[in-house]
Amino acid sequence: MPLRDYIEKAKEVLDKNWMGEYTVPSVHLYPHQWNWDSGFIAIGYSRYNMERAVREILHLFEAQWKNGMLPQIVFNKNALGRYFPEPDFWRTDLSPYAPDNILTSGITMPPIHGYAVLKMYENAREKDRLIPFLKFIYPKLIKLHEYLYLERNPDDNGLIYIRHPWESGMDNSPMWDPVLERIDIDKVDIPEFERKDNKIIDPEQRPKDIDYKRYIYLVDIFRKNRYDEKRIFEECPFIVIDPLFNSILCASNEALVQIADIIKEDYKKPEEWFLMTARAVRDNLFSSEKKIFFAYDYVQKELIEVETAAGFMPLFGGIASTQQALKIYEHLDSLSFCRLGEKNCFAIPNYDKRKKDFSPHNYWRGPVWININWMLYQGLLRYKFKQKAEHLEITIMELPMRFGFYEYFDSFTGKGYGTKDFSWTAALFIDLAY
Ligand code: 9WN
Secondary structure, three states: OOHHHHHHHHHHHHHHHEOOOOEOOEOOOEOOEEHHHHHHHHHHHOOOOHHHHHHHHHHHHHOOOOOOOOOOEEOOHHHOOOOOOOHHHHOHHHOOOOOOOOOEOOOOOOOOHHHHHHHHHHHOOOHHHHHHHHHHHHHHHHHHHHHHHHHOOOOOOOOOEEOOHHHHOOOOOHHHHHHHOOOOOOOOOOOOOOOOHHHHOOHHHOOOHHHHHHHHHHHHHHHHOOOOHHHHHHHOOOOEEOHHHHHHHHHHHHHHHHHHHHOOOOOHHHHHHHHHHHHHHHHHOEEOOOOEEOEEEOOOOEEEOOOEHHHHHHHOOOOOOHHHHHHHHHHHOOOOOOOOOOOOOOOOOOEOOOOOOOOOOOOOOOOEOHHHHHHHHHHHHHOOOHHHHHHHHHHHHHHHHHHOOOOEEOOOOOOEEOOOOOHHHHHHHHHHHO
8 A cells, every 4th residue: 555545544533532622542542631641642733734723732732720630631522421530530620720611630741742843843844923822822831831940840950749640640650660669559548449441452552550559549549639739749759850761851941942042022031041941951861871761769868660651762852962862862773762773563562572471462562663763763863863763764754654553562572552533643654744
């Protein structure tokens, strides 16, 4: 089948998931609008339908909290009852900052939006027509980053924390195991709940019940504290500095500097934020011995020495020094993460495939994800690892072409897992195919 037919198929996936104002990640499994998904989706749209790209971002930012937080989920009032947890569980109405008349969850996600908006501008054929949008959205992007630097930056050094695994976007990554295992589910009160995800998708491919108990325990802490960041910070056992989140933030800070330049705004703030976070990640999260960046457990005050694809993301954020980049490249292009020329593996799996608890089919515990590989592809290009970047680009396109627009893929066989017709797989495929 020629490439243009696959592009048409990808567009059909997005058409099916387009709700008129925004795009759901997948109609059955995720029937609402998701934060970082919309960033990737807008990048795909900007290749062929700028109006949709703009509407996608505008709809998400309509739900921005009064304190600047951009919520993980904006709920579709007509689709309630199909996902868990939904507004009746989150109770974000208890927060003085939640938006009026819009239902959202009470956590955020990796802030890819500054980066996505700049990509939209770069892809625009008539750049002038996008200027009013840039002018409208820029202060909102600044407000989002301001929230992170004011409320999630406890040491004032630019290392931003997340307070729930869902905020990382890599929910059951093995990185979070050591932190979550400290929540003793037999000793704490966990509210009653019923999962929906594992009735739709094979439970073997989803987080375990024990993971969900801990996720829900954390949400309960948030709502009991009425989403007050200071009080949550005191009580929450999951306070973690994630290299993925901080790298994406850096990429967006850098993009904000460029957007400011285009619309003739002052770019001092995002420039300072970029330098501060980049330096802090370089100085605090890098392991020269293990050749990777690690997450940091703020409660235990120690690095979480678990090797996942998130540890290579400082390439995407422009954070890694040349020396650090050379070191992590050795690790990234090794038998642990699928070496160039290695047979029987595809792209970069989300976890070191030589570890005993590596799973080729379970969610964030091993499979290949298109958005992560797409960002690593950008990072490899940036640091001039050209051969690997080109190989990755071909593989990211090959996976959905051979196996379908799935949510994630088996790192050994390429088989698709999770939900089919997944929006960011289609959108980022379109981006590469254009
Ligand atoms: C919780 C929507 C989201 C992605 C996340 C992915 C998954 C949700 C879930 O789906 O998480 O946010 O219910 O499992 O982990 O990265 O944004 O596609």
